[in-house]
Amino acid sequence: MIRVALPFHLRTLAKVDGEVEVSVDGPVSIRSVLDALEAKYPVLRGTIRFHNSSERRPWLRFFACEQDLSHDSPEDPLPEAVASGEEPLLIVGAIAGG
Amino acid sequence: MSGVRVLVGTRKGAFILTSDGKRETWDVSGPHFAGWEIYHLKASPLNPDRIYVSQSSGWFGQQIQRSDDGGKTFEPVGNEFAYDGTPGTHQWYDGTQHPWEFKRVWHLEPSLTDVDTVFAGVEDAAMFRSTDGGNSWGELSGLRGHGSGPSWMPGAGGMCLHTILIDPTNPDRMYIAISAAGAFRTDDSGASWKPINRGLHSEYNPDPNAEVGHCVHRIAFHPSRPDVLFMQKHWDIMRSDNRGDQWHEVSGNLPTDFGFPIDVHAHEPETIYVVPIKSDSEHFPLDGKLQVWRSRTGGNEWEALTKGLPQSDCYVNVLREAMAVDSLDSCGVYFGTTGGQVYASADAGDSWSPIVRDLPAVLSVEVQTLQ
Numbered sequence: 001m002i003r004v005a006l007p008f009h010l011r012t013l014a015k016v017d018g019e020v021e022v023s024v025d026g027p028v029s030i031r032s033v034l035d036a037l038e039a040k041y042p043v044l045r046g047t048i049r050f051h052n053s054s055e056r057r058p059w060l061r062f063f064a065c066e067q068d069l070s071h072d073s074p075e076d077p078l079p080e081a082v083a084s085g086e087e088p089l090l091i092v093g094a095i096a097g098g
Numbered sequence: 099m100s101g102v103r104v105l106v107g108t109r110k111g112a113f114i115l116t117s118d119g120k121r122e123t124w125d126v127s128g129p130h131f132a133g134w135e136i137y138h139l140k141a142s143p144l145n146p147d148r149i150y151v152s153q154s155s156g157w158f159g160q161q162i163q164r165s166d167d168g169g170k171t172f173e174p175v176g177n178e179f180a181y182d183g184t185p186g187t188h189q190w191y192d193g194t195q196h197p198w199e200f201k202r203v204w205h206l207e208p209s210l211t212d213v214d215t216v217f218a219g220v221e222d223a224a225m226f227r228s229t230d231g232g233n234s235w236g237e238l239s240g241l242r243g244h245g246s247g248p249s250w251m252p253g254a255g256g257m258c259l260h261t262i263l264i265d266p267t268n269p270d271r272m273y274i275a276i277s278a279a280g281a282f283r284t285d286d287s288g289a290s291w292k293p294i295n296r297g298l299h300s301e302y303n304p305d306p307n308a309e310v311g312h313c314v315h316r317i318a319f320h321p322s323r324p325d326v327l328f329m330q331k332h333w334d335i336m337r338s339d340n341r342g343d344q345w346h347e348v349s350g351n352l353p354t355d356f357g358f359p360i361d362v363h364a365h366e367p368e369t370i371y372v373v374p375i376k377s378d379s380e381h382f383p384l385d386g387k388l389q390v391w392r393s394r395t396g397g398n399e400w401e402a403l404t405k406g407l408p409q410s411d412c413y414v415n416v417l418r419e420a421m422a423v424d425s426l427d428s429c430g431v432y433f434g435t436t437g438g439q440v441y442a443s444a445d446a447g448d449s450w451s452p453i454v455r456d457l458p459a460v461l462s463v464e465v466q467t468l469q
Contacts, residue, residue, distance in 0.1 A: 009155065046177050048158075
């Protein structure tokens with residue numbers, strides 16, 4: 001299972017506590033993980049990436065294994081530690097505003 | 099037992115304020131959707147337990163929530179607002195053309211005839227309709243297809259479609275307003291639209307009398323007389339007696355005619371309310387005195403309503419969606435401020451008291467009269 005850590009407001013929206021887990025068939029990438037996440041929690045559609053373009057929302061970032069993956073291709077393989085469930089994929093809201 | 103339910107949208111969540119018909123003591127529920135911007139909540143006139151909510155965030159985009167139990171619980175419904183076809187471009191702040199981009203829903207207007215039909219006014223300006231209780235949305239693209247779209251431009255708050263009025267005597271007729279394009283009317287359920295801005299004069303425009311390009315802040319009518327419209331324009335209070343085909347100014351003796359909301363008394367179609375604001379450069383009341391002004395003559399002759407409102411050191415704003423009336427025998431009037439106060443008057447504006455004082459900045463106020 002892939003572990004995903006959501007920001008507070010998306011946990012509230014999806015009505016979950018703590019990390020969520022999703023299963024991915026095939027290569028583990030940002031895109032396949034988000035596809036699985038949105039299939040399991042449809043309310044998250046449009047909240048992490050835009051409906052029309054599937055591009056990442058600008059005030060969200062993706063981190064894993066102490067790396068910033070935000071500007072990687074969404075098709076790139078995620079680190080093995082994420083694919084194996086050892087480390088979570090972190091979806092982080094930018095610190096901005098009051 | 100009659101009562102009222104006040105639906106308050108704020109910068110950091112929604113609040114629901116309820117009282118009996120006396121409107122003296124209030125129960126405050128919230129924050130709902132804590133931390134999210136709630137631009138608007140509105141209930142269906144056909145089922146008072148059906149409430150639609152626009153919930154948005156700069157981080158996470160748009161959500162629409164729906165309650166079917168009067169606001170006790172909510173469920174998310176559809177949040178995909180896709181413009182029809184190629185979205186095209188509109189005028190940007192610097193005069194160049196800029197692609198239409200969906201940002202948020204400013205206004206939700208439930209149908210008068212079908213509980214599952216609801217209209218949404220969005221930024222960048224367009225109108226959407228759902229016929230399945232908000233689960234899916236389609237654009238009424240005849241509005242943007244009017245042909246003047248490339249000349250529409252955003253106001254300081256964005257290019258928002260913020261007002262939707264449905265004619266109770268003819269549901270095919272609707273009025274909308276866009277900052278800064280102006281007011282439009284459809285007579286065929288949204289298939290086609292006509293700009294209704296004749297008589298508006300905006301000195302800051304290259305053509306002050308242009309067909310479109312006016313910064314209309316709000317329009318209102320009395321449900322029994324939907325041919326008569328009242329408008330708070332950027333500057334000027336305007337009136338039309340022919341469904342918007344021609345407007346004339348009724349600012350009269352107001353100390354300043356800049357402002358945002360305008361509303362009509364529930365039982366007196368010629369009694370209207372505005373909140374004068376000093377200027378478009380200084381968005382706060384004149385001389386630090388928060389005043390609602392009332393005209394009982396459909397404009398031109400205005401009186402200040404100050405009893406119970408702060409008359410010194412008050413520098414809040416009252417936004418365009420943040421005023422509403424109830425329809426109890428003695429009409430109640432309500433407004434919210436950017437300082438987080440929601441004021442209520444149970445005597446048509448003669449006296450005021452705060453229901454709550456310390457909410458986040460209030461974006462919208464709607465009122466349900468419950469039987």
